[in-house]
Amino acid sequence: MFLENKENGGITLEMTFRWYGDSDPVTLDKIRQIPGVAGIVSAIYDVPVGEVWTMERILTLKHQVEAQGLKCEVIESVPVHEDIKLGLASREEYIANYCTTIRNLGKAGFTTICYNFMPVFDWTRSKLDYKLADGSTALLYSRETVENMNPLTGELSLPGWDASYTKEDMKVLLEQYQNVNEEKLWENLQYFLERVIPVAEQAGVKMAIHPDDPPWSIFGLPRIIKNKSDLERLIQLVDSPNNGITLCSGSLGVNPENQVAALIRYFGKLGRIHFGHCRNIKITGKNCFEESSHRSDDGSLDMVDIMQAYHEIGFTGPIRPDHGRMIWGETGKPGYGLYDRALGAVYLNGIWETLEKTKGAMKNEVTV
Numbered sequence: 054m055f056l057e058n059k060e061n062g063g064i065t066l067e068m069t070f071r072w073y074g075d076s077d078p079v080t081l082d083k084i085r086q087i088p089g090v091a092g093i094v095s096a097i098y099d100v101p102v103g104e105v106w107t108m109e110r111i112l113t114l115k116h117q118v119e120a121q122g123l124k125c126e127v128i129e130s131v132p133v134h135e136d137i138k139l140g141l142a143s144r145e146e147y148i149a150n151y152c153t154t155i156r157n158l159g160k161a162g163f164t165t166i167c168y169n170f171m172p173v174f175d176w177t178r179s180k181l182d183y184k185l186a187d188g189s190t191a192l193l194y195s196r197e198t199v200e201n202m203n204p205l206t207g208e209l210s211l212p213g214w215d216a217s218y219t220k221e222d223m224k225v226l227l228e229q230y231q232n233v234n235e236e237k238l239w240e241n242l243q244y245f246l247e248r249v250i251p252v253a254e255q256a257g258v259k260m261a262i263h264p265d266d267p268p269w270s271i272f273g274l275p276r277i278i279k280n281k282s283d284l285e286r287l288i289q290l291v292d293s294p295n296n297g298i299t300l301c302s303g304s305l306g307v308n309p310e311n312q313v314a315a316l317i318r319y320f321g322k323l324g325r326i327h328f329g330h331c332r333n334i335k336i337t338g339k340n341c342f343e344e345s346s347h348r349s350d351d352g353s354l355d356m357v358d359i360m361q362a363y364h365e366i367g368f369t370g371p372i373r374p375d376h377g378r379m380i381w382g383e384t385g386k387p388g389y390g391l392y393d394r395a396l397g398a399v400y401l402n403g404i405w406e407t408l409e410k411t412k413g414a415m416k417n418e419v420t421v
């Protein structure tokens with residue numbers, strides 16, 4: 054992970070792009086035309102959560118991507134079954150299946166698995182097509198809107214969560230979580246990692262937890278991967294280099310107390326950042342934000358400082374632009390259009406190239 058590119062003494066940025074498989078309107082032959090994008094981050098989307106990903110399906114994905122000249126070594130995500138998060142007896146079977154999937158992915162040459170441990174709701178926003186001043190649309194999170202929603206009314210239509218839950222399923226699930234506070238969720242995460250990380254070590258796969266998005270509790274459900282002390286606790290639950298982090302700047306960065314670049318420097322030096330999600334967000338109030346373009350001036354995060362932190366730690370792991378706005382009339386999966394994410398990739402690559410080429414110059418400045 055910390056190997057330098059010997060040819061020019063520099064560090065090559067492993068820029069990747071998320072792809073949602075055959076149903077994704079952003080096709081592989083479009084992605085391969087984005088300058089500097091070397092790899093794809095994907096998953097097998099039609100296997101029910103908790104079931105094994107077979108070698109056959111995994112290799113089909115890998116070969117399909119590689120046929121386009123793109124690398125395919127990162128999975129985002131292998132989802133964790135709710136019974137594991139709840140700590141139910143049935144978790145044994147689901148953890149065993151998860152371990153088999155890790156082994157299969159390792160055998161197929163995958164190096165990194167992104168996952169998260171958020172109860173019930175994955176990433177949550179209150180609006181998917183919020184109109185920005187320039188006419189583009191972006192994802193929005195309004196604390197007021199989310200606080201006024203009741204997941205039990207069945208009217209909940211927040212993006213980013215599984216619409217396959219019926220009103221009754223949701224009621225049962227939320228009731229089950231009544232017995233799971235933050236400490237209990239930590240215990241359940243530890244139980245999971247104690248079984249999964251040794252398998253990941255053997256398989257040569259790095260586990261990379263994605264922080265909670267947003268990094269605070271919603272609907273009274275516990276959320277435990279929100280800040281530096283949570284991440285510190287996470288890496289100590291099972292002290293292995295294979296137990297690491299997907300450092301998502303946009304998820305962590307909506308809480309101004311999370312100094313994203315400092316987190317990259319800290320956990321990067323420990324060798325625990327296995328995957329980087331790079332995007333900007335604009336904080337518009339307490340627990341309120343809108344997603345912006347990747348450019349520093351458009352949001353609240355200093356993307357140069359963030360890329361500089363990756364550069365300083367000698368990061369050679371996969372990194373990707375994260376959500377983009379919808380621009381130029383594009384339609385498709387909110388946050389995952391082609392154009393704005395492609396601009397993000399090129400912008401991040403541009404920052405990196407500058408850091409590489411001014412490295413010597415900056416060293417000179419410091420030593421003068």
Ligand SMILES: [Mn+2]
Pocket residue numbers: 263301302303304330375
């Ligand atoms: Mn992310």
